Amino acid sequence: NAGVTQxxxxxxxxxxxxxxxxxxxxxxxxxxxxxRQDPGMGLRLIHYSVGEGTxxxxxxxxxYNVSRLKKQNFLLGLESAAPSQTSVYxxxxxxAGVGSDTQYFGPGTRLTVL
Amino acid sequence: xxxxxQNSPSLSVQEGRISILNCDYTNSMFxxxxxxxxxxxxxxxxxxxxxxIKDKNEDGRFTVxxxxxxxxxxxxxxxxxxxxxxxYFCAASDSSGTYKxxxxxxxxxKVLA
Numbered sequence: 001n002a003g004v005t006q007x008x009x010x011x012x013x014x015x016x017x018x019x020x021x022x023x024x025x026x027x028x029x030x031x032x033x034x035x036r037q038d039p040g041m042g043l044r045l046i047h048y049s050v051g052e053g054t055x056x057x058x059x060x061x062x063x064y065n066v067s068r069l070k071k072q073n074f075l076l077g078l079e080s081a082a083p084s085q086t087s088v089y090x091x092x093x094x095x096a097g098v099g100s101d102t103q104y105f106g107p108g109t110r111l112t113v114l
Numbered sequence: 115x116x117x118x119x120q121n122s123p124s125l126s127v128q129e130g131r132i133s134i135l136n137c138d139y140t141n142s143m144f145x146x147x148x149x150x151x152x153x154x155x156x157x158x159x160x161x162x163x164x165x166x167i168k169d170k171n172e173d174g175r176f177t178v179x180x181x182x183x184x185x186x187x188x189x190x191x192x193x194x195x196x197x198x199x200x201x202y203f204c205a206a207s208d209s210s211g212t213y214k215x216x217x218x219x220x221x222x223x224k225v226l227a
Contacts (some may be wrong), residue, residue, distance in 0.1 A: 004157070031213055040123075042203060042219035043158070050213055060216065090157050101146050101207060103215065105157030 003025055004092050004106035013081045021109050030096035032074035033058075034066060036087040036107045043090065049074055050096070052114030060076065074086040082114045118139045120218035128226050129201045130145075133191040135221050137204035140185065141148050149178060149189050152201045152220070161202070162189070173198040 007022045023032065034046040035058075045058030049068040054112045063085060074093075078085060088110050092103040124199045126131045137147075144161065146167040151156035155173045164171040164178045171178050191198055199218045207213075 033215075035217075040219060041119075042118075043205075043217040045214055045216075048214065059216075092157075101148065101163065103148075103159045105150075105159070107157050108155070 002090055004087075004093055004104050006106040006109050008109060009107065010110050012114065013078075014089050015082060015112050017081050018077070019081065019111075020078075021089055021091075021111075023076070023093075023094040023106060024072055024075045025074075025091075026072060026102070027093060027095075027104065028071070029093035029104070030071070031094045033092040034064070034074065034076045035090045035092065036060065037108075038087050045063065047074065048091075056114060081111075083113045084109065085111045087111060116219075117144075118204060118216045118218040120202075120221050123219070124220050124222040126224045126226060127194045128221045129196060130193045133189075133194045133225065134224075135189040135191075135197065135202050135204075135223065135224055137187045137189075137218055138185060139187075139206050140146070140214075141206070141208070142185070143208040143210060145176070145209055146207045147180060147187050147208075148215070149176075150203045150205065150217075151201065159201060165202075168175060191220055191223075194223075194226050196225050199225045 004025045033048040035043040047066040049055045054073045091106040094103045143152045148163040149161040152158040180187045203220045206217045
């Protein structure tokens with residue numbers, strides 16, 4: 001049981017390049033989330049999904065797209081990377097329903113955009 | 115507009131003493147609160163939570179207190195240990211069905227041996 005895994009762990013991009021971050025969970029969780037963490041800003045929600053085939057915007061969705069084609073995977077895409085997207089990205093998942101509010105986080109992806 | 119605030123960016127405490135981390139929120143619809151602990155280069159891990167129907171929840175050395183009228187919660191760690199040195203985030207959610215969490219900016223706790 002690996003929990004929540006993220007690929008890659010590190011990446012350096014040039015401005016304008018695109019990339020996809022992969023999040024995978026093996027806990028059969030319905031809900032999945034993408035956050036970014038910046039110094040002094042805490043964790044900010046980018047997009048989230050409450051089930052396979054559904055996604056919704058969080059606090060800071062601009063410049064990102066997501067897809068949840070399979071229940072266990074949640075992909076975060078950057079179509080044209082900008083230096084402002086330099087950050088550490090965390091994926092999380094949890095079970096559905098009230099009383100299952102604990103999120104389980106992945107180890108993070110450190111992205112630098114030059 | 116920051117709905118969850120942790121006004122102390124850092125805190126240093128001697129080993130064996132009590133650590134008190136504070137969190138304030140502005141949205142009265144929040145009814146579930148969580149504390150996460152984060153070590154460098156790792157993802158946050160769940161520590162303890164509290165529902166708005168309670169004012170206290172205890173788990174070993176960790177206790178969370180909730181004051182709904184003041185929109186304030188605090189995490190007490192007693193006794194503090196060097197391994198508790200980490201960044202602590204509080205988070206809040208509501209039951210409106212949005213499934214979202216709002217996190218505070220974090221407090222870096224350093225426990226001095």
